[in-house]
Amino acid sequence: MQERLDYRKAHSVEEALTLFQDLPRSRYMAGGTDLLPRARGSGQAPSRLVDIKGIPELSRIEELPSGDLRIGAAVSVAAVAAHPTVRQRFSALSLCASALGSYPxxxxxxxxxxxxxxxxxxxxAAALLCLDATVLCVGPAGPRRIPIHEFFVGPGQTSLASGELALAVEIPAASAGGRAELGRLSRRQGVDIATVAVLLSVLPQRSPRHRVALLSVAPTPRRASEAETLLDQRGPSAANAAAEAAMAAARPIDDVRGTAAYRREMVGVLLTRAxxxxxxA
Structure with a gap:
């Protein structure tokens, strides 16, 4: 007989942490769009879902006095994509958020x-990697900050410790401005996950100025640092060399959405187009 799922709605961060610790195999939930299908498919359903959607401080997009932008863990992708500050100051994130699945x-x-x-x-993840975001989290050992490039450790695995709750992501003010171009291929236009995607972001206040993020071509989302260096040094004339470097940085696999060879080739094509x-320059 299937074990009954215990659902609890937290109204504060402290309550969420307590509810999580009370029962083994608990999981935090905000939107649930990935968590629930994944739990059903794995046959390892959580014993308790701790819903954080009702925690007020996690439901805000805030411009901090420093100019940094903080996005709470309960803020929807649609809200981020449409937010004026995100669109004006951090266009790479608005671009990537708008590409995620369907509007519902x-x-x-x-x-x-x-x-x-x-x-x-x-x-x-592509935008957050390019923008040097930081993940704010809290757990039994207290609060900490995880740079986004240290956050992903494997497919479905992050550096969050057991019981830690991701509270928000922060994007530094120095990553504001600039331009971005997203190349994304999927089997069904506009509603499917990416078979391969490349984000190119040009940030005037950062070093390197050119940021290249790759999706669906490695165990985790990743940057292509050699391609970035080439574009910084030589500008558009380095397009072909940067494409080759990005292809070399890819570690794709064969699956139902595409072959490894196709994915690697498309990394070069998409970066050149971007x-x-x-x-x-």
Missing amino acids: LRNRATVVGNICNASPCADT VRALGA
């Missing part, structure tokens, strides 16, 4: 949930 899915899913799922094809579209 974006209206339910959250940006923090998308990265906590740690899928190699997590759309918002460089031309931006006139990256």
